[in-house]
Amino acid sequence: MIGLGYLVNRRLRVDVSPGGEPQALHLGSGRVEVSRITETWRDVGSWWCGEREKVFYRLECEEGILVEIYRETRIPGGAWMLYRIYD
């Protein structure tokens, strides 16, 4: 069962596989490995405000930490954002 999530919305450094999928997240204390990608979806958001499509990932990381991240396509280079934490 997934508990209530909390929105964070801040930049995050992410290691990706050759296929472009997240493999590990970087925190100040080191890397957090992604154990499983539980879900992926696309969100167009407020397209009428010029918001572009984003790719969301719900991840299960080591020690069962659940987070949602997305790739922000408006920022050059497609910065990764931490969207939500389930804990």
Next chain:
Amino acid sequence: MPVIAMVLEGFYAGLHREIFDTGRDPLILVRGSEIADVCPRSYRSGVRRRMKVSEGRFRLPGALVRELDPDNYGPDVEMLATACADISPGVEAVSPDCVFADIGDEDGLDFVRRLVKRLPRGVGYGVRVGVGRGKFTADLALNRAMRESANPRYIGGWMYSMYSIATERGDEGVAGLSPSLSGLIPRSILSDLERLGLSTFGDIADMPTEILDDRFGFEWARRIAAWSRGEDITVVSPNYPPPRKMRRRDVEDWRYEAVKKGSMGDLERMSRELESDGLAAGEMVLYLLERVGGWKRRGRIFPGPRTNRVFLESALNYLWSDIECTDPLEYRLELRDLNPGKLSQRSLWDGRDVAREDLEDLITDLSRKHRGRVTFWGEEMKVSRRERVLEFWDPLRMG
């Protein structure tokens, strides 16, 4: 090693006059209901430190009476300690106007002569000096010198009074002094001594130790007896200059954003220096000198030592949002309370393509860069799940 204890009189009043441009009116600075400092004119009219404010007003009805707040004087408040540190390797600042210093083999008066030459004219008019074989006797001598008011003597244009207990045989110096001059003896013991008719250290030295033991307990009796023989093993604990990083700039063009941006650049350089020295800061202070109104000061004590640039930037942003200033002449930023930073393991490769055989060179380079203070062999750091999750919330948590 001989120790000198000094108090500058008129120091705060001089700073107040200079910064707030109060003209030639006599000035009295107060702290609560007591007079904390006076200008030379007020002094000549008989107004003294530690006098009741009402008495000061009575003696000099036309005087300006202002509350003493050392924060108003910005970094200038460290003038005495800075001047002392220029000529002595061990300086213990008790307050901005009072210091202890090691004077080595130098004569106390020569030390004072050199010191007052380093202080600007108008900042203070008198210096009270005590010289002792340690901090206890220097303090005792200073309190004795504070009570001298007749026959002022002058040195380098400053009025001074000095008392010395730095003789080879200490008892010659303390025998005639009252124990009430020492701030280290509790009031209850002082009143007991008075009841026994022991009004000087000389009287105490003549007492059989058993009587003192019975009266004050073994520990205090031994301590008082040693002091009464002039024994002094107390030493100066140097605390000035405190380790800190500082940047200052003259503000030629006051545009809030421009000055703030400049300060962020300064902070970035200071943060880099901290990192390369393996240090972390415990406090940040921002000063602005206003054309009218003196120094504005805002400070933030951190919850712990911090070196992380993002954290320091957010602290500085907070200080800027909290300080109000309309026409500054100078800005100054200080990182204080510097201590060795939290050691953390860093990735040797950090995403770079480095061959394993370069390991030794890499460590040597790191040791050189961090002056051999932050690199050593360690164990793998285990971060708890709780810390990991909290770190998602607060990226500064482990930084």
